Amino acid sequence: MTQRKELLLLLLGDFIALNVAWLAFYWLRVDSGWFVFHHGPTDLSPDQLPSSAFYLYVFWMVLFVFFGLYRPWYVRAPFDEIVTILKTLGVGTILISLIIWWDPTHTGSQVSNDPRVLGVTYWGVTSIFCVGVRSLIRYAQRRLLESGVGTRPSIIIGDPTNAKSLAARVVNYPRLGYDVIGYVSPNGEANIPVNITLEQHNGRAMEAKKVIPRLGSIHELESVIDQHQVKEVLITLGSNEHDKLMEVISRGAKSNAGLKIVPDLYDIVSGQARTREIYGFPLIDINPVLLRPWEEAAKRTLDIIVSFLGLVLGSPFWLIVILAVRLTSKGPLIYSQERLGKDGKLFRIYKFRSMYVNAEERGPQWALKNDPRVTPVGRFIRKSHLDEVPQLWNVLKGDMSLVGPRPEREFFVKQLIHEIPYYTRRLKVRPGVTGLYQTVVHKYDENIDDVRQKVKYDLMYIESMSFRLDLKILIRTLYMMIRGKGQA
DSSP, X not given: OOHHHHHHHHHHHHHHHHHHHHHHHHIIIIXXXXXXXXXXXXXXOGGGHHHHHHHHHHHHHHHHHHTTTTSOGGGSOXXXXXXXXXXXXXXXXXXXXXXXXXXXXXXXXXXXXXXXXXXXXXXXXXXXXXXXXXXXXXXXXXXXXXXXXXXXXXXXXXXXXXXXXXXXXXXXXXXXXXXEEEEEESSOOOOEEEEEEEEOTTSOEEEEEEEEOEEEEGGGHHHHHHHHTOOEEEEOOOTTOHHHHHHHHHXXXXXXXEEEEOGGGGGGGTTSEEEEEETTEEEEEEOSOOXXXXXXXXXXXXXXXXXXXXXXXXXXXXXXXXXXXXXXXXXXXXXXXXXXXXXXXXXXXXXXXXXXXXXXXXXXXXXXXXXXXXXXXHHHHHHTTGGGTTHHHHHHHTSOEEESOOOBOHHHHHHHXXXXXXXXXXXXXXXXXXXXXXXXXXXXXXXXXXXXXXXXXXXXHHHTOOHHHHHHHHHHHHHHHHHTOSXX
């Protein structure tokens, strides 16, 4: 089952569960006789049920997205998903109770209208239906995976002994969804046979042998992933193979395949991984983006609000900047350039022009301190970071975020990938108008050493990403703009 089909199935299941739960709650409160019910000013009439059900569904969909309930199923254990559902329903029910059922004139004798009783009842009914429908969907998915439907092409990296052991374990957990199509060895070993246990229709189990082909070496990892459309890379290397693990992570980070390692190597990537145990099968997910679902939603919401307000409310001042650029030098008002964004996607970045025309007629160049290519007005808007304001349009479009690693030109990225390990990990998140490096080191990149230093800060930011950290960086950036501490 593809992710798109899974999402549609979840949306349909939640639609049914939430609407049936609302009807069941209405019946319990009004018609069941379990509550002494008296119509109040906030109570619904039967003809208002369809419209109220629609508004509630939209409310729950926003909350479900906010708490990450529509992320791919294989990134969470079943129990974790149930806990997340109950927690989400709890938060939503509290909000509904405060907005709809809260009555400041309520007295203790009016049990049927007590917002606490209504809230707990609604939460219980909705939890039963939502958890029940999700459980049925997950059960159907597990059955399909066990039949080989919807599995993800996967490879194992390790020597024959470790690869054989891990392959046997993975094959015997078909509900994990890993379809092991081969393995990549550190050296030049041959194909490996794997003994697996197959369940028969008559209930008896039998031993069978499956040969897992060798697809190449670690040095060929990128081509193996591309050629076989690999979705998951399962790594099992010895604890003394640190360098090889780092090479695998560096090469694997250039693709969109998931990277997972066995737990005994956790100390090597401490701070860069999250442990997940699914059906008793522990794996460590190497994931450079550590934002929780609600933080991702909050980060994007903040991006949209701030960029929109910045462009609209600040427009009179931006017109003054545009006029100053026009009056002091010839050339376009807005400078645009192609940059690499998230997952290596090219997009066009915008700035107020701060350099003379044809500043790079000899090709792409590093910035210089007191750069002679910068115009007089350009020095001011660079020091105050006002030249970056048009990038709020990039943020609004979704090409960039307010906070993140600064986007770089493809010309330099191709050069830096070969010179700086893990450089491509910067491409796993949206680039930012400002970032951790910009708030600590107040200068443009002048050489490769500056870029190496910037990458360290970028990786530090990626591994420590949080909504709170973004707010700190934005406040620090605003302070720098007021002080004019940028490089001209």
